[in-house]
Amino acid sequence: MKPGCTDPGRELRELRQSTVRFAGDSGDGMQLVGSQFADLASLSGCTIRTIPDFPSEIRAPAGTLAGVSGYQLSFGSEEVLTPGDAPFVLVAMNPAALQVSLPELQPGGIIIVDTDAFTPANLAKAHYAANPLEDGSLEGYRVVPVPMTTLTQEATQPSGLPPGARARCKNFFALGLTLWLYDQPLQPLLEWLMRKFRKDRAVMAANGASLRAGYNFANTTELLRIHYRVAPGRLPPGRYRRVTGNEATALGLIAAAQRAGRPLAYASYPITPASEILHELSARKEYDVRVLQCEDEIAAAGAALGAAFAGAVGATGTSGPGLSLKTETLGLAVMTELPLVVINVQRAGPSTGMPTKTEQADLLMALYGRHGEAPLPVLAPASPADCFTVAYEAVRLAIRYMTPVIVLSDSFLANSAEAFRIPEVDRLPVPAPAAPPPPPEAFAPYRRDPATLARPWLMPGTPGYEHRIGGLEKQDVTGLVTYDSANHRRMVELRARKIAGIAAELPPPQIEGEPRGDLLLVGWGSTYGAMAAAVRQARLEGHRVGHLHLRHLNPLPPQLEPALRGYRRVLVPENNAGQLATVLRSRYLLPVESLSKVEGRPFLIREIRNAIEELLRA
Amino acid sequence: MKPGCTDPGRELRELRQSTVRFAGDSGDGMQLVGSQFADLASLSGCTIRTIPDFPSEIRAPAGTLAGVSGYQLSFGSEEVLTPGDAPFVLVAMNPAALQVSLPELQPGGIIIVDTDAFTPANLAKAHYAANPLEDGSLEGYRVVPVPMTTLTQEATQPSGLPPGARARCKNFFALGLTLWLYDQPLQPLLEWLMRKFRKDRAVMAANGASLRAGYNFANTTELLRIHYRVAPGRLPPGRYRRVTGNEATALGLIAAAQRAGRPLAYASYPITPASEILHELSARKEYDVRVLQCEDEIAAAGAALGAAFAGAVGATGTSGPGLSLKTETLGLAVMTELPLVVINVQRAGPSTGMPTKTEQADLLMALYGRHGEAPLPVLAPASPADCFTVAYEAVRLAIRYMTPVIVLSDSFLANSAEAFRIPEVDRLPVPAPAAPPPPPEAFAPYRRDPATLARPWLMPGTPGYEHRIGGLEKQDVTGLVTYDSANHRRMVELRARKIAGIAAELPPPQIEGEPRGDLLLVGWGSTYGAMAAAVRQARLEGHRVGHLHLRHLNPLPPQLEPALRGYRRVLVPENNAGQLATVLRSRYLLPVESLSKVEGRPFLIREIRNAIEELLRA
Amino acid sequence: MNPLTVPPPEVPALPEADCLRQLTRKDFQTDQEVRWCPGCGDYAILAQVQKVLAGLGRPRHEFVFVSGIGCSSRFPYYVNTYGFHGIHGRAPAIATGVKCARPDLSVWVVTGDGDGLSIGTNHLIHALRRNADLKILLFNNRIYGLTKGQYSPTSEFGKRTKSSPLGTIEQPIRPILTALAAQATFVARTLYADPGHLAETLAAAARHRGAAFIEILQNCRVFNEGAFDAVADRATAEENRLLLRHGQPIRFGPGGRRGLILRDMEPACVDLEAEPHRAGELLVHNAASTSPALAALLAELEPPHFPTALGIFRQLERPTYEDLLMGQIREATARRGRPDLRQLLESGTTWVVE
Amino acid sequence: MNPLTVPPPEVPALPEADCLRQLTRKDFQTDQEVRWCPGCGDYAILAQVQKVLAGLGRPRHEFVFVSGIGCSSRFPYYVNTYGFHGIHGRAPAIATGVKCARPDLSVWVVTGDGDGLSIGTNHLIHALRRNADLKILLFNNRIYGLTKGQYSPTSEFGKRTKSSPLGTIEQPIRPILTALAAQATFVARTLYADPGHLAETLAAAARHRGAAFIEILQNCRVFNEGAFDAVADRATAEENRLLLRHGQPIRFGPGGRRGLILRDMEPACVDLEAEPHRAGELLVHNAASTSPALAALLAELEPPHFPTALGIFRQLERPTYEDLLMGQIREATARRGRPDLRQLLESGTTWVVE
C-alpha cells in the first residue's frame, strides 16, 4: 500500500540515497525508532549504514546537551558505505537535540521538531538565548514544527494508558511522520508492534495509534508537499540481517568455535566499547560459550590462554587500556605458541582518553607492544559485517598456526550497523590445526609442521602426550628449557618465520581501480567506507585513483609492494598520527604520505575527497 | 717493588692489552679475586672492562657445569672497550670451569688449573670422559697445572684456621699467581686485605699467605718463564672508580635528585637484571632516597608517578616483563604529563625468555608500546659508566619537559664494569622545570611554556594552585575534561610536538670517522664497545668506515639524516631482529641494513669486524 | 615536611590564603558540573566529605584526592583540592607514592567495588597492610556503574545483569573482611543514606593515623536501584542496622530490643524483651581487639537473618609506613651524616689519573 | 567431560595406558634434573605431591600443573603430567581457564609467597572466591628466592634483606586469613618438614570438591635459612605446633598438655596439667563453621606466645564454579534446544534479497 500516492497534490521525488537523523533525549527512544526505520529501509531493499550517538554521560539530566541521544542512518539504492556525512532529514525532539545536530545538517535539509518541547526551560538547558524556531536562525532549512507531544496525547487517548506513558509514544509519532516522508509502508511496523508488545496490548495500541497519527499528520499537513522515495538497491542475493560490529564479532567467534567443534572460552573484563561482545556471548550459553567475567584484563588474557592450552577456542575482548594490560600475557602466548584471539575494540587514547570516541591508534602497539621479539598476526575488519569474517579468520589462523592473533576493531565499527549477508554455514572453513596429531612416540611439543611451522596442539586430558610448556626459552623440537645461544637465535627466527609465512596463503591485495594510476589510497579498518565512497566519486570524475584496503596488517599480504609501486603517489588515511604509513615506509622504503584524523570521529567522505583533490592538484 | 725482575732468567714481555678470565665454582670466590685484579689493573693506570658470568642456577651442586661462576676482564694501555673477545689467560679452579671457558680461550692461551680439583668425580660432573690435562686435548694451549688446594693448605697452616676455611683461600693463591704473571705489585692488595679483614686477623693472615704463596710459586716454577706487563694507559685526568651499569644508574638517579633538590622516590619490584638498582638505592637512604618495594610493577609505576605528582623525582626500574606491565601507567604519565623515569634493564625475551641473558629487543616497545598516540623520550646508555650520565639526563629531560622517559639499559651493561670518571658535582646541570611557576592567577595546569611546551609542575601542598589531573583527554590550557574533537586533535599534536621538540636541544650526532665514507655503522646502547673497537681496527687498516652511536632514540638527534647520507651504506648492529633499523628506514627512507645477533650475548669485536669486511668486499 | 626534602619552588603566597580563615563546605566545591545520574547515591557522599574536610582545620592545598576509574572515581573533579583521577584500580598505589613524597599531606583515595575490589584488590590490600596514612573510601554499589551495569565482585550470588543474564555464579567478595585480613588499622562501614553516620565515620577516619578503610554502601539509581534498601530505608533501618560502639554491648532493633551473642563461635540473635536475663551474655564490641575474630564475625552479618553492622570494626594504633620510612632516612642520615654527593660518588676504591 | 564439548582430536590410544595400572611416585617424576639448591625445602614437598598423586587413582594425563614464576613455580617441570609454567602471579587465572575448558581434569596450582601474595594476590583471591575446583599450593618461604633474597609480603616486620638493609617496615600479609576472607571453601596449612602431615593435607585437598588453598611453610636454605625452625625442629615441634582436628577440643604441647580457650573474643592458653578443670572451656575446632571467627582466630596464632596452627582451618561444601558454569550451559541448551549455527546467525529480523 502506498497511501502517499493517494493524494495527487503531493509530489513524490526519487532519491538514490538519503541520510536521516533521529535526535532526542536519552529517554525519548530514538535508538528504537532509528533501528526500526533501518529495518524498514532494509526490507524495502535498500542498503543501510547506521551509527548511534550515545550521550557520554550515563544518565545526564533530561533536556541537557549531555543527555542527547541520536541515531543516524543512511540508506540508498547503491551500496551505502557510511552513515552519511550530513543528514538530509533531522528529527529533533527537543532544543538540545537540535543544538547538537544542526551543525551537521545538509543546507536546505528538513528539520522536524516537537514544538511542545521548545519551552523556555528546555531552551535554556540547550544554551539557546532565543527560540531558534522564531529567531530566524534556521533560515536555509525546511522547518516542520509539530506539536508532537500534544498530538500524541490526543491520538493515544483510547489506549487508556496514563498521560505519562502515552507521552512516551511520541517517538513513534515522529517515526510515522518520517515514514510518510520517505514513502515507506506502515504495515510491517504495525506487525512488529504486535509481536513486540504481545504481552501489553495497551502499549501496543498506543504506539500504533501514535505511529498512524504521525503518518496521517504528514499526509495531510500543508507543511509537507513533497515526499521522497529511495529506490530499492541491488544487494547480492541471500538472507540478510542488521548487525553492529560488536554483534558480528560475537557471532564470528561462536561460529568459528562451533565449526572447530570446540567450546568457546571468552574471558573478558568489561570496558567501553567492547562490553557488548561480552553481553552478546553471555546470552549465548547454549552454543557452549564459556564466558568468564574476570577480575581484570590480565586475568582475562590468562584465563583465555589457559583455556586454549586445554583445547578450547580461547578469546578475550577489550579496548586500549585493557590491551596495555594484556601485553605480558601476549608475550607468554607467543612463547608457548598457543591459539589465543584478542579482540581490541579501539577507542580514543592515550590513557583513558575519550572512552566513547573512536580511533585507530593501537596499530603499532598491536605490532610491537611486547618486550623481546614477539611477532604475531594482526587483522582488522573494514565494516560492521566484516567483523564476523575477521573474527572467524582470527580463530582459523590462531589454530592453524598456533599463535595469538590480535583483531583491531574500533568504536565506530562496534556501534555502527549494516546489512549482514548470512553465510552458508557449511561453506565456512573448519578451523583446524595444520597437521593431524602425531603418534605419541613421534610427539614433541615444539616439533613443527614443516609447511606452517606450527607446533602440535595436544591438550591436557590426552593420554600419552603429557608435556610441560612455559615462558622460558624453549629448546627447538623438545620444548625443554635452555639458555643455549644458538638455540635462542634459531627459536627467535622460527617464531618470526612462522608468522611471516602466513602471507603465503593470503590473497594478494585487491585494488579498487586500475593497477596503475596517479594516487593510491591505502587503508585498514573502519576507514573503509569513507575511503571507498570517496575513491568511487573521484573515479567517476575520471581521476586515476585507486583504493587498497588491508585486512591483514601482519603479515602484510603478498605482492603489496608492486601494487603500491603501480601508483605515482600513495596516501594512507588513518584515525591516528600515521601508524600504517610508518610501517609501509619502513617496509618498502616508499614515500608513503599520511592523511591523519585524530578527532575521536571517523572520516567523512568529503574529507577524503578533498584530500584526493588537493593531492591531484599538487 | 717488582720481584718479577729479580730473576734474570725470566722474560718480561710488553702487551698493549690483555684479557684474563677467572673461573671456578660458585663457592670459589672468583668474583672477588676478579674484581680485585680489576682494581689493581686500574691502579696501575690501565683502562679496564669486566663482565661476570654468574651461574644461571641460584646454587647448583658444587662442581657442576651449572655451578660455574666466571669473571672476565680486559685491561690495556689504550681505551678498553669490551671485556675481550677471547681470554689470553684462563684460571680454572675445577674441570667444570675449564669445560665452560675453554671454547672462548685464545689459541696459544695460558691455562692455569688447580690439579687437586681434577678428581674423577669432578671430571664426571663436568661431563669429561677423560682427564683433559692428560688426554692431550689441551694441546695448542700453555697449561700450568698447579696443586693449588694443597699448596694453599700448606701456606696457610700458620694462620691456625681449620682446613676447610684455609682451603677457601685458594682463590687468593690463584690471584697471586696471576699477579706475578702480569707483573703486578702485591702491596696494594695486601693493604686491602688488612682493611677488609681488620676484624678477622686469622682470615687476613691466611689470605695474605695464600696470595704470597701463589705469587712466589709463579716466580719460581719452571712452568712460567715469561711474564707480561701491560703498560699504563692514558685516561683523561681525574678521580676514577669502578662501576657496573646498575651501580652507575643508581648513582645517576641519586645525583640528579640531589641536584634537583628533591627526594628520589624509587618504586620497584625485584626482577633480574634490574634488582641491584633497588639494592643499591635501598642502602642509600641518607640521600633522601625513598625506596618502595611494591607488590608488583604496576604498583611501582603508579607509586613513582604519584610521587612525581607530589614533587619528588619519581623513578621505577624493571626489565621486559615488568615494562610490559607498566604499559598502561606510562600512558597515564603521558596524558598527565608528569616526570617519570623508567629504567628498563633489558634481558632476552620474549616472555620470561632467558632472564640472565642480554638483549636489546625492547626498543620498539619503548617507542610504540602504549595504546593511543603516546610519544615519550627514549634514551640508552652506551657503557656501564655512561649509565650514570643517561640516568641523570633522563631525570633532567623528564622534569624540563614534564614527560615520562624510558631508559633502555641491558643485562650486559648492568653487570659489566669499567672505570668511571667521577664528575665535578657542581658542574652537573640542575634538573629543573623549563619555566618558573606562574603566579596563581596566571596558572592553568596545561598552560605550556612556549619554548618547551612543558606544562607547569605545581605539586600538592602548594597554596593557590589546587587542580585536578587524570587520564581523560584534557582541554588545552585548562586541563579540564573534554571530548571536543578539535581539542583532541590539538592535544595529540601538542604532546607529539613537545617530545619532538626535545631534538632542538640535542647535540648533532658525532661520527667517529670522516663525514663521508663507504660504510657507516649506527648503533645504540651496549653494542657501543664492540662497534667502536671494530670500527677503529677497520679504520687503522685504511677502510672508509664510520661509527655513529645514538644515545637519544626518541627524539632522534638533529642532522642525523645528512650524517647517514654521507655514507654509501649504513649498517645497524643490534642484539635484536633489527629494531633501530626499522625506525631509521621508516624515518629516512634509507636502505639501512641490519646486523642482528639475538643469542643472549653481546657482540664480539670480531663479529662486527667480519661483517664490515664482508660488506666492504661486496 | 621532613627535614631533607627541599621545599617546593618558591611561589608567591596568596594574600588571603586558605589557612587564615575557617573553611566551609562551599570552599571544597569545584566549578565542575557534577556528572552523576540524578538520584545517584554519590551526591550524598560528596556532600558529607566536603563538609567533613571543611571541619578538619586544614587548608585546601594540603589535601590530595586520588581515584581510579568508575562513576565513584570521578570524585576528585568535584573536590576543590589537589586531585588525581588515575587509572582503573591503581589509586592506592598512586596515593602511596604521593604520601611517601609528601608525608605532610592529607591523602584520600576514592574507589568503587570494581575499581577497588576487582582490578584493584591487590593494591588495596597491600596499601592497607603497609599502613600508609591514606583515607580509602570504597563506594560499594555492588555493580559496575560507569560501564553500564555488569555485575561486580560484590554483586549478590545469582544476580542477573547485562553480563550475567542467567545470574552470577560467584560468591561476592567481602570488603570489610578483606580489609581486616589485610591488617588494616582502621576498618569501618557506613552508608550513603545516613548523612550523620557518614560524616561521623569520615571524621573518625580522618582523625586516625594510618590507613583507614571505609566501605560506603551506595545506591546506583540506574543499574542497581534499591540494592541496600533493607539497610537504607528509614522503615526497616532500626531492624537492619547494627551500630557498632567500642566497649558497648552489641544491641540493635527498636530501642536496642535485640542483641548479639556467641554460640559455639557463631553469632546468634537474642530478643532481650523476651529474655531480659540474657543481657549479660551479649557480645561487647572491641574495635581494639588484637584478634580478628570478633571483627570477622561482625563483618559477615547480613540480612535477612542478621542486621548489617555499621561503624568502626577495628581501630588500632600502629606506626605508619611513611613515618617508618622517614625514620629510616633520618636514622641513616644521623649515622652517616648529612648527604654529600661527592662523598657518595667517591665511595669505594678510587684512583686518580693525572 | 560435558556433553557439548567435542572430544580432543582422535589420537592413537596407548597400548598400556596409565589408566590400566596402579601408578607409583616414580611415574610422576620427569627426566628433568631438579634445579633447586641443595637442601631446599621444595624437594620434600615435591616428593609428597608425587606420592599423593600416585594414590589418587587417576591417569597422569588427567592432571595439569600450572605455576607462576619463582623457585617454587618451577614445580611443573618436575611432575610428569601436563604442565604450564606461566608468568609471575597469573597461575590462578590460567588454571581457571584450563578448568573451565576441561572441568573433568584435576588442576593444580603451585605458587610462592611472592608469586601468589605479592603480584598475584588479586588472581588468588578471586579464584578462591569463585570456588573453581583448583588445588592451590602456596610455598611460603617468606622471601623472594629466585631473585636472590629480597623480602616478600610474608617476611617478618623488620627483616633485613638485600632490599631492606635497615629492616622491612611492612606488616606481613597473612596467607590463611587472606584465603578465609576470600571465601575459600578449603583452607589449610602444613609444612615441608613433616612429610606425613604434608601428605595427609594434600590428600584432603585433593578429595575436596572446590578451590583448595594450602599454605606450605617451606625453608629457603640460601636466603632465609631457618625461617620456620620453631615449628620445623623436632625438638620444639610439640610446643609450637597446634594440630587442628575437626570436632576436637583444641590442645597442643607434649601429650596435649596445653589448650586454647577464648577470653573476651581473644585466644588464651591454659595449662591443663596445672588447671585440669578448665578442659571444659577449651575451644572446639569446627572447620565447617559458617562464621569466619574461629578460623580467623586460629590463623593469627604464632610463636612465641602461641603455637602455629597446622591442618584444615575450613572445609565447606559449595557448588564449584565450573559446575555452575556448565549447569547454565546445559540449562540454556535444554531451554533453547541443541545449538544450530544457522538458527543463531538468522536470529532477529532478517530479510531476503533475490
Ligand SMILES: Cc1ncc(C[n+]2csc(CCOP(=O)(O)OP(=O)(O)O)c2C)c(N)n1
Ligand atoms: C584497564 C581498564 N579496564 C576496564 C575499564 C572499564 N571500566 C571503567 S570503570 C569500570 C568499573 C567501575 O565499577 P566500580 O569501580 O564499581 O565503579 P562505579 O562506576 O560502580 O562507581 C570498568 C570496568 C577501564 N576504564 N580500564
Ligand SMILES: Cc1ncc(C[n+]2csc(CCOP(=O)(O)OP(=O)(O)O)c2C)c(N)n1
Ligand atoms: C612480571 C615479573 N616481575 C618480576 C619477576 C621477577 N621474579 C621472578 S620470581 C620472583 C619472586 C619469587 O618469589 P616467590 O614467589 O616467593 O618464589 P620463591 O622463589 O621464593 O619460591 C620475582 C620477583 C618476573 N619474573 N616477572
Ligand code: SF4
Ligand atoms: S550509573 Fe549508577 S553509580 Fe553511576 S552515576 Fe549513575 S546512578 Fe550513580
Ligand code: SF4
Ligand atoms: S633459593 Fe631458596 S627457595 Fe630457591 S631453590 Fe634455593 S633454597 Fe630453594
Ligand SMILES: [Mg+2]
Ligand atoms: Mg560499583
Ligand SMILES: [Mg+2]
Ligand atoms: Mg618465596
